[in-house]
Amino acid sequence: MSGVTDGRAGRRSPLAGIRVLDYGQYVAAPFGTMLLADLGADVVKVEPPTGDQWRHYEPFAPGESRYFYALNRNKRSVALDLKTSEGRAKSRELIRTADALVQNCLPERAKRFELDRETVREINPRCVWVSISAFGSEGPDAQRPAYDLIAQALSGLLMADTRPDDTVPRRMGGLAVADFTCGLLAAIAVLAGLAARDDEQSHGIEVSLLGAALALQAQRFVSVEAMDRPMRAERLEEGPPFATPEDLTSLADRIARLDELEPYYRTYRCADGFLALACLNTRHRLEVCAVLGLDDPWAADPQAAPADEGERLRRLAHAxxxxxxxxxxxxxxxxxxxxxxxxxxxxxxxxxLLYEDGQVEANGLVQTVTQPAVGDVRLLGNVFKVDGEAAPAARGAPGLGEHAPELLKAEATEAAS
Incomplete structure (x- = not known):
């Protein structure tokens, strides 16, 4: 089994001897497993025969992309067609050798590809299973596909970076912050699972883009119920928060316009609010054209630079x-x-507006704790689901020096023994 050394003579990398199977594509799973590879894990990237979709995103040569390079160093790769029995059989052989597995399939696809928790546990009870989903495995949106932009929109994160002009919301600096944060959570989940497993069993841990996007806002996602609930109820009664342009200009924060020629991965003003649209493949882009009743000759490659000013104007007209x-x-x-x-x-x-959201509540992403000074406080819940459950907070934030007596007494006892 191959692992990465830390480059210093005689030093063993922290995760040397640990094999991680990366069945993920795009950003979150590859980023998280790359971090593990950087710590010395033997990360095996299991790709479909056509490769991770990120190999083909803005390539400078066939199958060669800076985006893919950025997220997949220190890995080895195998290509398997999990739609075939032969491909799944080879996948099972790999799983038998693995210490951990990371996947980002929709639940139904995970079962079809034999990457769901129950099947992996049957194949290798000691393999830590980490699943990355868009919205969590429970609730009305559990089966919905999504990318980073959609998680930013549904979590409120898209409104965190605003600008003083009357435009539509946009991604924070154009960065896939929910994806990268979720990758970090996935890496932490693998490490936690490895630390907790024994000779006979291991944990299954779930993280989500929605949870990651909310985690980034944990400092803002706190409601002191006695003060904040009445204001929140009043806002809900007022109806859609962005029904008119004036609604947006009344906010202290504003946002700027996306690239005027990119109609498929951006936000739009609608009759009563804003819509986030995220299409990263040709099929989705053509489906959007069908829904809108528009014809777009550039749907296969919307990032390509216009050939001339005439083409630019035609694309602008389409947008x-x-x-x-x-x-x-x-x-x-x-x-x-x-x-x-x-x-x-x-x-x-x-x-x-997410404290009472059904999807957020269904996955335990908001919880109530008691703070002696103010009473009930609603805040970000546990973003890790271990074996199907997210552990609730045992207590709120501690007071200054609150636990010094018990901790210092324990240390003194250990020192004397």
Whole structure:
């Protein structure tokens, strides 16, 4: 088994001898497993025959992409077609040798590819299983696909970076912050699972893009119920927060416009709010065109630079056509129409409207703790689900020096023994 040394003579990398199977694509899973590889784990990237989709994103040569390079160093790769019995048989052989497995399949696909928790446990009871999902394994959105932008929209994170002009929400600095944060959580989950396993069994741990996006806002996602609940209830009664342009300009924070030529991975103003649309493959982009009734010759490669000014103007006209179409109907209608075709899309939400959100509550991503000074406080829940459950907080934040007597007494007892 191969692992990465830390480059210093005589030093063994922290995770040397640990094998991690990376069945993930795009950003979150590859980033998390790359961190483990950097710590010395033998990370085996298990890809479909056509490769991780990120190999083909803005390539400078066939299958060669800076994006893929950035997230997959220190790994080895095998290509398996998990749609075939032969591919799944070879996958099972790999799983028998693994200490941990990371995957980001939708639940139904995970079962079909034999990457679900129960199947992996049957193959190798000691293999730590980590699943990355969009919204968590419970709740009404558990089966929905999504990318980073959708998690930012649904979590309220998209409204955290705003600008003083009347435009639509955009990603924070254009960065996939939910993806990368979720990758960090996945790496932590692997380490926790390795630390806790014994000779006979291991843990299954779940993390999600929604949980990661909320975790980034933990300092803001806190409601002192006695003070904040009445204001939140009043805001909910007022209806959609962005029904008119004036609603947005009344906020202290503003946001800037995305690239005017990119109609498929951005946010749109609708009749009563904002919609986030995230299409990273040609099929989804063509489906969007069908829903909007538009024809786009550039749907296969929307990032390509215009050949000339005439093409730029034609593409700009297409983007403006998409803007006009989305502006004519309410957000909910677009979410339903796009969702019926499997297109990742969502409304853009405010963070402080998520305390009573069904998806957030279903996955334990908001919880109540008691603080002696103020009473009940609602805040970010445990973003890790271990064997199907997220452990609740045992206590709120401690007071200054609150546990010194018991801790110092324990240390003194240990020192005397």
């Amino acid at each position: 403006r056509g998409a803007e006009d179409a989305f502006a004519g109907r309410p957000v909910a209608e677009w979410v339903e129409a796009l969702g019926a075709r499997g297109i990742p899309a969502s409304e853009v939400r405010l963070l402080d």
